[in-house]
Amino acid sequence: MFDHKGELGPRIIVALDFADQAQALALADSLDPSLCRVKVGKEMFTRFGPDLVRQLHNRGFEVFLDLKFHDIPNTTSAAVAAAADLGVWMVNVHASGGETMMAACRERLESYGDDRPLLIAVTVLTSMSADDLKGIGISESPEAHVSRLAAMTYNAGLDGVVCSAQEATMLRSEQGERFRLVTPGIRPTFAAAAGDQQRIMTPVDALHAGSDYLVIGRPITQADKPLEALEAIQAEIQLAEE
Numbered sequence: 001m002f003d004h005k006g007e008l009g010p011r012i013i014v015a016l017d018f019a020d021q022a023q024a025l026a027l028a029d030s031l032d033p034s035l036c037r038v039k040v041g042k043e044m045f046t047r048f049g050p051d052l053v054r055q056l057h058n059r060g061f062e063v064f065l066d067l068k069f070h071d072i073p074n075t076t077s078a079a080v081a082a083a084a085d086l087g088v089w090m091v092n093v094h095a096s097g098g099e100t101m102m103a104a105c106r107e108r109l110e111s112y113g114d115d116r117p118l119l120i121a122v123t124v125l126t127s128m129s130a131d132d133l134k135g136i137g138i139s140e141s142p143e144a145h146v147s148r149l150a151a152m153t154y155n156a157g158l159d160g161v162v163c164s165a166q167e168a169t170m171l172r173s174e175q176g177e178r179f180r181l182v183t184p185g186i187r188p189t190f191a192a193a194a195g196d197q198q199r200i201m202t203p204v205d206a207l208h209a210g211s212d213y214l215v216i217g218r219p220i221t222q223a224d225k226p227l228e229a230l231e232a233i234q235a236e237i238q239l240a241e242e
């Protein structure tokens, strides 16, 4: 679970959320694949498809394909295999699709051996608060619900979860060191706007809390100078680690 595809490598995953492919690739060209990975999500994949992923691979980036599959086991496991065929570094499903579905996805990737992508599951979206959970009929706290979904993910044999950094310390102690914690909702000290994110943390605090990978979008992609924003975050991290 831990020893393939360059883990840990760069801890920052830049979320490429653009309506324009040329803009996304221009940004990628201004970044350094040795300093970050990139994430392709629903917007860009729906517009530009697998070709965008190939173009990023050609530029030397490892790609997290963030399509959050949520369907019956047969469909979801086939989708995960398609992602593996594309050669992505990481792919995800929704943990709320259930343990049987997640286990089917994990099993489907067995035949790829060490070439398989990391397979993780989304717990509770970082844009959701306790009130949002109540709105969909879930009365437990975000922490308790994340903990429940992460335990299911672990039992299904996946590599880790997407959660907020606010749950990282809890999950690290519950699921151990090898369970990958991928945390969006990261807001560096220089980025004032939380936007639609509810459960946020700074990069340094997130790493201290136990995050393995920090997913960062707008604070980098919408910055006047994206490479400088990325470097500023890395400097924050390095300073805190000294």
Ligand SMILES: O=c1ccn([C@@H]2O[C@H](COP(=O)(O)O)[C@@H](O)[C@H]2O)c(=O)[nH]1
Pocket: 015, 016, 017, 041, 122, 124, 125, 126, 127, 162, 163, 184, 185, 186, 195, 197, 215, 216, 217, 218, 219
């Ligand atoms: O719970 C989740 C799961 C995925 N995301 C994705 O991460 C990035 C975050 O972008 P920011 O601009 O830094 O807010 C975005 O692509 C989301 O789709 C998430 O935010 N939360």
